[in-house]
Amino acid sequence: MSGGFRSRSKKASTASTGSKREPRSEANRGADGQHPEQRGRISVGGKRHAGNRDDAQAQEQKGPAGEKNGGGGNRGRINQRDNNRSDHRGGGRNGRRGGGRNDRPRGGNDRRRGERNDRRGGGRSRGQDASFEVPDVDTPRLITLSALGAVFNDGAYGNIALPREITEAGLSGRDAAFATEIGYGTMRMVGVLDEIIGSCSSRPMSELDPIVLNALRMGIYQLLYTRVEDHAAVDTSVRLVPQRVKGFVNAILRAVQKKPLEQWIEELAPEGKLAQLAFRTGHPEWIARSYLATLSAPSGAVPSANGVGTESSADGARADASAARSDPSTDPSAEPSTGSSTILFDELAKALEADSTRPIVHLAAKPGEISADELALITGGEEGAYSPYAVYLEGGNPADFEPVQEKLAFIQDEGSQLIGAALVRVDVDNDAGRWLDLCAGPGGKATMIGSLAAIDGATVTAVEIAPHRGDLIRKATEGLPVTVVVGDGRTVDVGSSFDRVLVDAPCSGLGSLRRRQESRWTKDESDIEELTALQYELLEAGVSRCKPGGVVVYSTCSPDLRETREIVDKALVTLPVEELDAHPLVAPMDNVGREKSVQMWTYRHGTDSMFFAVLRKKAE
């Protein structure tokens, strides 16, 4: 458990959920109602070092030099209806964020600070620098509150902070599952939860202590989104907060309890069909608009009934999609009166809902080492539908399987496997076996490409700008013909005339929101604007290092048109490249859009919503 709650024992509690399926037992409480192992002190202002983090991780977590940590400050209510949002963020961002840090993630996936060494429980409690008794609450809720503090107040990643809390507390089975459900659920829905809190609270959210705010979020999530008994959700939330605010928290939760989720959504959702759908599915509106633009465009749309669209209709649809993104008044879903806009709206709903589904683990059988059917047999998994190397695992810890321990298999989303394989599958005349991965960290695709290179007698140069990520690539590709070079892909000196080049560009990560539960609220549309210049420059650098007749694969883990088609379309008019049809490279996967590029969607394919295009460098 992170700093904050210090129990004398890390023993997991049982009977913790008070689930409607299984009423909570009070039998294991002492006369005063406390679990004995949870008595102790709570340090609300203290810091401690995690002590188990390597320097590389710590570096990644610190973020840009000089950047101040958000600390325990919570910046107030995040009001979706309110156009004047700057006061909610402290950073003047357009997007909403749970907890309102005063700094922000920068540069897509990679520059966001991860967990800090000095995590606090639910965040610092204003006006209190003394300790108070550890709340009398079961361990799953205690550690979940601690993880929420790490995420919303200290900038940690939820998918790192919560599993760590669970492991450190020794939780397993139902307790671990319960902490995961309420922790990840609260992170995903935090924008909606904050809206509800704001509507019930007599105090401005900016005046709420982080512990109080996070306990309220968690309590409301249990009330509205889970089958936890109302009394258990309210009672445990009240126990989590200091004495002086117990009445306040109790009053808010009692008010929330009076209405079902649907009624809250109806009352608080902003105007407009799109905004309402975004709110209901727990997304900032700009993300729903981004998805809608792609689903409206040929590159991300379901194939039309009569097959592939013509070039001119593709151009027209692209313009419509762009308009839908930038101008709410042209929103094709605003009035879904026509059949096609209703279908589009249904597709959008599925795409947004998929962001809140639990991803199953995809393993990649290392080419040349083990086949997918062997791996499936050993692990009890199921062979993938699209990648010849994929195995789906329904449960279990992947690290427990021998092929993973022996590095014959590794965890990799099936979409990433397909992109790595596509780079090697596409025809290149006189392939001399010099391949380049220009944005390689942490090394997933480099491992796939490197394994295929080992079979073909080729070599891979893997470039990565972040040194610690360079180390991760080295570790992942040990034993493969991969040379790691740390440097800026735009300028690094690795030579030219590569036969195959992968530019897996840093991106917004909108295609993998299901893996980073809170990230939809911590990202900002301006992140995309910042990234597109870098993405194009990296693609340009990739093309310049490719030999005439060689291929460049440009990919992102985002379906946002600004990061996908718009970059490729610009390259097609400014760089010496032509686009190849990428669809055969992912067969039997279909339904990947009506242009030559491939747009995968989580709701259609079960992969992350990844994009890639294949460009051939023209002869000089």
Ligand SMILES: C[S@@+](CC[C@H](N)C(=O)[O-])C[C@H]1O[C@@H](n2cnc3c(N)ncnc32)[C@H](O)[C@@H]1O
């Ligand atoms: C989307 S990730 C790549 C994922 C990787 N291909 C894999 O499959 O594991 C983008 C990577 O590009 C790196 N990066 C960002 N800017 C870069 C630059 N200018 N030159 C090289 N790498 C860069 C990031 O640090 C990040 O590791």
